[in-house]
Amino acid sequence: MVVQIPPSLHSIEEYFALEETADYRSEYRDGEIVPMTGGSINHNQIVVNLIIALTLALREQDYHVYANDLRLWIPRFRQYTYPDVLIIKGEPVFESGRTDTVLNPNIIFEVLSKSTSSRDRGDKFTYYRSIPQFQEYVLIDQYQIHIEQFSKTPEGNWLFSESDAEDGVLTLVSANCQIPHRQIYERVKFDRNE
Structure with a gap:
């Protein structure tokens, strides 16, 4: 036993x-x-690529891009997480008494690893959906070109789309911007044993 x-x-x-x-x-x-756990070099490269591409694409809009050192509090489920990349429309809303923990992301990106993939697709997405401002969730595979996207409709439903096209484009509906897959995966080498 x-x-x-x-x-x-x-x-x-x-x-x-x-x-x-x-x-x-x-x-x-x-x-x-x-x-x-620590991230791999592919994971890190994708996060850097996202930050650069999103910052440039959103520079004339009222969106702010933040990296994985900014903590997110999800009160309904009593969860503190560190999304890989998050986007906030307007000013960040901080947890009371803190300047390192936000409450109001509109878009969250997670770069999938073997150890986090199930949680990112399952529990975390459930928790993130409890955030009123949350509109889009993007999951990026670090082992091959593959992007999954969940977008919230005006009726409150979630639409799923995915792409593994090297020449594809990720369209963020809620932020009105497009990021080519090539930019997301620039300098990423899939032949590494990670």
Whole structure:
């Protein structure tokens, strides 16, 4: 018989005390503190490419692009996460008393890895959908050209689209911009064993 030991639960105050002194970032999952794994070179290159392409594409609009060091609080599910890239329309709304934790992303990008793919597609998407401003979710494969996109309709439904076309274009409906797949995957090498 295998006995499972439940994870020890921590308060939000304990989580922040750890975050302020740790050499690594952790997510907070309703009492559980989960250290984040390091990213691969492909993961990092895609994030850098996204930040550059999105910043240029949105520079004349009231959107702001933020990278994976900005924490997101999802109150309904008591989750603190670090999306790979997020876009906020207008000014960020911060969690009370904090300047490093936002509440109002419109678009979230996650670069998929073998260890995070299931969670990014499942629980995280469920949590993100509880954010009123949230309009689009983009999942980017780091092992091959493959992009999945979920876009919220005016009726509140989510439309799914995907593409693996090298010459494809990612169209962000809510931000009225387009990013060619080639820009997203520039300098990414799929032959690396990661």
